[in-house]
Amino acid sequence: MVLDPWGEFKVEDYEKLCRDFGIQPLKPLLHEFKDPPAFIRRAIIFGHRDLDIVLRAVKECTPFAVMSGIKPTGDFHLGSLLTAKEIVYFQKLGGLAVYCIADIEAYEDNDLPFEVSKEIAVSNIADILAIGFDPKRGYIYRQSRERRVKDLAYLFGKGVTLATMTAIYGDRHFGLYMSAFIQIADILLPQLKDFDGPKPTVIPVGIDQDPHIRFARDVAHRFRESLGFIPPAATYHKIMRGLDGSPKMSKRSPLSYFTLNEDLDSVRWKLANAYTGGRATAKEQRELGGIPELCCIYELCAFHFMEDDSKLIDMYRRCKAGDVLCGECKAEVEELVLDFLRQHQERRRSFIDEALRIVEEEERREPSYL
């Protein structure tokens, strides 16, 4: 199996993935977290590289950073939400939080003009602020406006063979490879002197982004002497299935996902049509019970909308026992989801001005020809 950061893939078996790619399972580190959030308790973050180094920094109150980002091609969805929660979590543990709007990647991969991604950036920034990112102890930037990142990419390209690039990323067009170097620079940015680096840094990502992590660790090693980099740590979260039962939420299938800014009626409709683990008839369901392991609604709750473990376990048991039909269950979950969206949408509206300020200050500080 090859992980492809720009494509579709399906993970059947996260344990095998860990073995195949040398990712450490998270479980042995669980006792290191006090008060772990649901995404850690529930093994939604299932694996990591070198997270122990970051956890040690947390424990010893020494500097560390958390860095991740979003490709500004649309509104926040549940994947961006998960990354955002992870960043906010590590920021609250005391880390310097760095959030990148990957507009060069959006240009190279999606042909998105920079004027367009700028507008989406404002929206994405409002979202991460609404989720709790504290800009006073963090840094938010667009790649096109961050000259350190653009410069470092030129440094990092030296000596990397085409064979290496195609082995990591497959046969791509040149601009996409360039954007890969930009992302390596994003990942290592918090370790520059400007950010009081080098320092341990954790990069929370979906497992599909692991090629960038491995490559960044190679580059960190190559420039260890001149720039002092510590190989970046990473956490890997599972990828949610599409609401329609497809292997991954994807913009290509609007029924597979919803955004955090979506019209509530539209979300209601998608939930009503979501794929569940229900049986063919109500009678069968009562007799055999449902299959929550297959159910996208259950997955929604596990990933995002039911923070209380006892409630989630209760939901699971009632389903298994045939005590509840999918329609009833969906109605309950729908309320949880819509409540969250209502609150989030209100919060994010209150952050739009600040998001705009961040983007405009960046334009003043850093003219760009992109």
Added chain:
Amino acid sequence: MVLDPWGEFKVEDYEKLCRDFGIQPLKPLLHEFKDPPAFIRRAIIFGHRDLDIVLRAVKECTPFAVMSGIKPTGDFHLGSLLTAKEIVYFQKLGGLAVYCIADIEAYEDNDLPFEVSKEIAVSNIADILAIGFDPKRGYIYRQSRERRVKDLAYLFGKGVTLATMTAIYGDRHFGLYMSAFIQIADILLPQLKDFDGPKPTVIPVGIDQDPHIRFARDVAHRFRESLGFIPPAATYHKIMRGLDGSPKMSKRSPLSYFTLNEDLDSVRWKLANAYTGGRATAKEQRELGGIPELCCIYELCAFHFMEDDSKLIDMYRRCKAGDVLCGECKAEVEELVLDFLRQHQERRRSFIDEALRIVEEEERREPSYL
């Protein structure tokens, strides 16, 4: 035959080269030059692409630019001198002159740290100023300090396949490909709005740089709609043979060339040992005459040190007729060369402060992480 901008090659037949690569011979345009300098009269510039567009701008007094550069890996040699003379010539014809110090290429191709290339840049800039470049009607920059160039390279990479890159440049490491995009950006820089572009631009280069020119013309075409580029014109000069008779002057063979700042005794010694078209004995030479076509000393005069055609023709005839032995001839030419070097070295010393000012002003204006 493949032209390789980063390697060695030997040109046997410039006419064939023109046919093979679609380069226009210069001859049919000769009447368009009034008062052409030696390098044009003598077909040292043997070919071009679209130079007629630039000559029309000269004639009609409409804006045009001339752009070229140097890789800052050492002092000016006779090749850099030729390019410099061409730039100064087109600048005097009224063009905006842009001169690039290719320090990103020096990093990617020669592993040269930017602190080192900065010092060489000062020296190279003093040389071009000494040769007559007028900075008030021109722009001199290092790639690492020119964000427009670094940004444009990211724009240009989109959609270019690996197959294209290997077809143009062969199988190289990734950084060298990135530096190729940087050079395409250098070539197109004078056409940005900041320089009152788009406008016709001529790039004087050695024929070994043609891959960059062809690629820049492709890119200009691809971005014609969004950035308005006119395909850059180019002139191609012949490559001087090494003084030791090798196909090309090369830093790898110190006897094959001298720099403009070289110790005069060292130059004298290299000239004394230069390869000529002389016969095995003085007697044979008197009887059969020499072979100036093979003679590096004659080539020196034709390229650089004998501006007066009648003197050059006289030199040729006396050699052919056996009227002069190589030792006598070399003694005459030695004086011409050393006179030039003495004057140049004095002039360039007087420009070092200005060169330093240009580099330091650039550092103030444009912080870089390279």
